Amino acid sequence: MHYTTRPMRVFQWFNAFLLGLLALLCVLPIIHILAVSFSSSAAATAGLVRFWPIDFNVKSYEFVLSSGLFLKSLLVTLERVGIGVAVNMLLTLITAYPLSKDSERFKQRTIYTWFMLVTILFSGGIVPLFMIVRETGIMGSIWALILPGAVPVFNVILLLNFFRNLPKELEEAAFIDGAGHMSTLFRIFVPLSLPALATIGLLTVVNHWNAWFDGLIFMNSPDRYPLQSYLQTIIIQRDYSNMTEQDLKTMQLISDRTIKSAQIFLGALPILLLYPFLQKYFVTGITLGSVKE
Amino acid sequence: MKRSTLSNWPLHLLLLPAVILLLVYCYGPMFGIVIAFQKFIPAKGFLGSDWIGFDNFRYILSLSDMREIMWNTVYISVMKIIAGVVVPLTVSLLLNEIRHRLFKRGVQTLIYLPHFLSWVILGGILVDILSPSTGIVNAFLGLFGINPVYFLGENSWFPYVLVISDIWKEFGFSTIIYLAALTGINPSLYEAAVMDGASRIKQIWHITLPGIRTIVVLLMTLSLGNVLNAGFEQVFNLYSPQVYDSGDIIDTYVYRMGLISAQYGPATAIGLFKSVISLVLISTTYYLAYKFAKYRIF
Structure with a gap:
C-alpha cells in the first residue's frame, strides 16, 4: 500500500x-x-x-557486589528460582495432563476443574494465608516462597488448552502400543509442547525472580530475604538498619544515589538478558490459550 | 473400536500433589476467614480463638478511614481501566499504519519491556526520576521555568502518577494483544474498500474498529472484575504516609492493619468484604464475556 x-x-x-x-x-x-x-x-x-x-x-558496582547482604540475597533468589521453577513446571505438567482428557473418558474432570477454578475466583486474603504458612511450619524457610504458589493455575489452563489441541490419534496410538499415562505424557505430550513449555518456563523464571512481597512477609530475618525483597527494603523503604558499620562508612564515601541506581540496574539485569527470548515466545504465549475447540 | 481399557487411577494420582497443595495453601486460607468472626490469637489457632460474631465488621464500619480507602481504590482502578483500554488501542491503531516493518518491530520491542520488570525496580526508578531535588523529570520541567513538583509526596499528584506509571508498565503488553487482533482482519475487506473509494479514516472506522470490537469489549469486561484491585504492588512501592489521603487503597490498608499492627480480625474482615465483592464482579464479568464473546477460560 x-x-x-x-x-x-x-x-x-x-x-x-x-x-x-x-x-x-x-x-x-x-x-x-x-x-x-x-x-x-x-x-x-x-x-x-x-x-x-x-x-x-564502577565504584558503586564494586560496593554493591562486595556487600554481604546483596550477595546473600542473590543466593536466596537463585535457590528460589531453581527450586521454584522446577516445582512449578512439574506440577503444571502433571496437573494439565489429566485435566486435558475428555470428561467422557475422565468423569471426575469437571469436579477437579472447578476445584482449580475456585482458587482463581476467591481467596482468603493475606492475613489467613500468613497464618496458614505459619501453621504449616515453613515460615522463614525457602519453601515459604515456593509452596504457597506451587500450583500456577493459569499456566495449568494454558498448557491444558495446548494439550487439547494436539491430535487425538497420537495418544490413541500410544495407548494401543501399550504405553501408560506416564509415558504418554513424558514421551509424547512433552516433546510436542516444547514451545509452550518454553514460554511458560520463561514466565515462571521471571515471576520467581521478580517476586518480593512473599519474601518480605514470610522470611523472618533480612539475611534470608531474596534479592527483590532486599532491594525493596534498601531502595524503597530506605531501611539501613541491617547494614554493617563498615558498609555504612563506605556508603558515605560513594553517593547513596549511584549505589541505589547500581542496585536497581543489577536487579533488572537478568530480565533484560532474558528479554530477547521472552519476546520471541511472548506472542506465542498470549495466543497459546486462545484457541478453543 | 474400543477407545481404551486404560484405568483412570494414574490420572487421579497425577492430580494428587496439586490437590493437596491447593487444599492447604488456597482452601486453607479460605477456611482461615473464620478469623474475621473471632478475637483471633495466633497461639490459640483458628479453632481455639474466641468467637465474637460480627464485632470486627462493626468495628471496621466505624473507622473513619474506610470511606476514603474505598473511594481511593475505586477511583484509581477505574482510571486505570479506562486508560488501560484507550492508550493501547490508540497506539495499536497508530502502529498498524506504520509500513516500515523494522521500525514497527523496534517500537513494539521497546514499549513492552517495562512489563517484565518488578514494581520494586520500577518503583526505585520512579522515586529517583521524580525526586524534587535531583530527579530528571523536574530538571526537564525546570527548563521551562516550572518549579520542582514533589510528584510522590503531594495528594493532588499521587493518584495520577499511579495511573501514568501503570500505563508505562502495562500499555505495551495490551498493545501487542490489540495488534495481534488487527492483523487477524481479512485484508480483502480493505482492498474492497479501496476499490469503493474509501479513505484511510473511513477504512479504520468501518473495518478496523468493528474488526477488533469483540476483543476490546472482552478485555474491558474482564478488567471490570479488578475494580477493587487498584494495584497493591505498585502503591506499596510508591506511597508514603504523606499521600495516604489520596493513595491508600484496601490492600495496603489491610496489610498495615493485619501484618504490621497485628489487628488480625478486622483486617481479615476487610479482606473478606473485598473478596466477596470481587467474586461477584469476576463471576459476572466471566458470564458476560462468555455470553457476548463466547470467551471461556476452560
Whole structure:
C-alpha cells in the first residue's frame, strides 16, 4: 500500500515521529538510571547526569557486589528460582495432563476443574494465608516462597488448552502400543509442547525472580530475604538498619544515589538478558490459550 | 473400536500433589476467614480463638478511614481501566499504519519491556526520576521555568502518577494483544474498500474498529472484575504516609492493619468484604464475556 497524497505522507512522518518518541520515553528512565549508576557521586548528587555517565567509574558496582547482604540475597533468589521453577513446571505438567482428557473418558474432570477454578475466583486474603504458612511450619524457610504458589493455575489452563489441541490419534496410538499415562505424557505430550513449555518456563523464571512481597512477609530475618525483597527494603523503604558499620562508612564515601541506581540496574539485569527470548515466545504465549475447540 | 481399557487411577494420582497443595495453601486460607468472626490469637489457632460474631465488621464500619480507602481504590482502578483500554488501542491503531516493518518491530520491542520488570525496580526508578531535588523529570520541567513538583509526596499528584506509571508498565503488553487482533482482519475487506473509494479514516472506522470490537469489549469486561484491585504492588512501592489521603487503597490498608499492627480480625474482615465483592464482579464479568464473546477460560 502506498500513500501518494501529500497529507498522507505528512501523517506517516508525524506518526512515525510520535511512536518513536513514545518508545524512547518507555526506556529513557532505565537508561538514565544506568547512566547515574556509572557516574561520580558529585555529578549524581548535583543532578547533572542525563543519559550518559559523567566521570565514568564502577565504584558503586564494586560496593554493591562486595556487600554481604546483596550477595546473600542473590543466593536466596537463585535457590528460589531453581527450586521454584522446577516445582512449578512439574506440577503444571502433571496437573494439565489429566485435566486435558475428555470428561467422557475422565468423569471426575469437571469436579477437579472447578476445584482449580475456585482458587482463581476467591481467596482468603493475606492475613489467613500468613497464618496458614505459619501453621504449616515453613515460615522463614525457602519453601515459604515456593509452596504457597506451587500450583500456577493459569499456566495449568494454558498448557491444558495446548494439550487439547494436539491430535487425538497420537495418544490413541500410544495407548494401543501399550504405553501408560506416564509415558504418554513424558514421551509424547512433552516433546510436542516444547514451545509452550518454553514460554511458560520463561514466565515462571521471571515471576520467581521478580517476586518480593512473599519474601518480605514470610522470611523472618533480612539475611534470608531474596534479592527483590532486599532491594525493596534498601531502595524503597530506605531501611539501613541491617547494614554493617563498615558498609555504612563506605556508603558515605560513594553517593547513596549511584549505589541505589547500581542496585536497581543489577536487579533488572537478568530480565533484560532474558528479554530477547521472552519476546520471541511472548506472542506465542498470549495466543497459546486462545484457541478453543 | 474400543477407545481404551486404560484405568483412570494414574490420572487421579497425577492430580494428587496439586490437590493437596491447593487444599492447604488456597482452601486453607479460605477456611482461615473464620478469623474475621473471632478475637483471633495466633497461639490459640483458628479453632481455639474466641468467637465474637460480627464485632470486627462493626468495628471496621466505624473507622473513619474506610470511606476514603474505598473511594481511593475505586477511583484509581477505574482510571486505570479506562486508560488501560484507550492508550493501547490508540497506539495499536497508530502502529498498524506504520509500513516500515523494522521500525514497527523496534517500537513494539521497546514499549513492552517495562512489563517484565518488578514494581520494586520500577518503583526505585520512579522515586529517583521524580525526586524534587535531583530527579530528571523536574530538571526537564525546570527548563521551562516550572518549579520542582514533589510528584510522590503531594495528594493532588499521587493518584495520577499511579495511573501514568501503570500505563508505562502495562500499555505495551495490551498493545501487542490489540495488534495481534488487527492483523487477524481479512485484508480483502480493505482492498474492497479501496476499490469503493474509501479513505484511510473511513477504512479504520468501518473495518478496523468493528474488526477488533469483540476483543476490546472482552478485555474491558474482564478488567471490570479488578475494580477493587487498584494495584497493591505498585502503591506499596510508591506511597508514603504523606499521600495516604489520596493513595491508600484496601490492600495496603489491610496489610498495615493485619501484618504490621497485628489487628488480625478486622483486617481479615476487610479482606473478606473485598473478596466477596470481587467474586461477584469476576463471576459476572466471566458470564458476560462468555455470553457476548463466547470467551471461556476452560
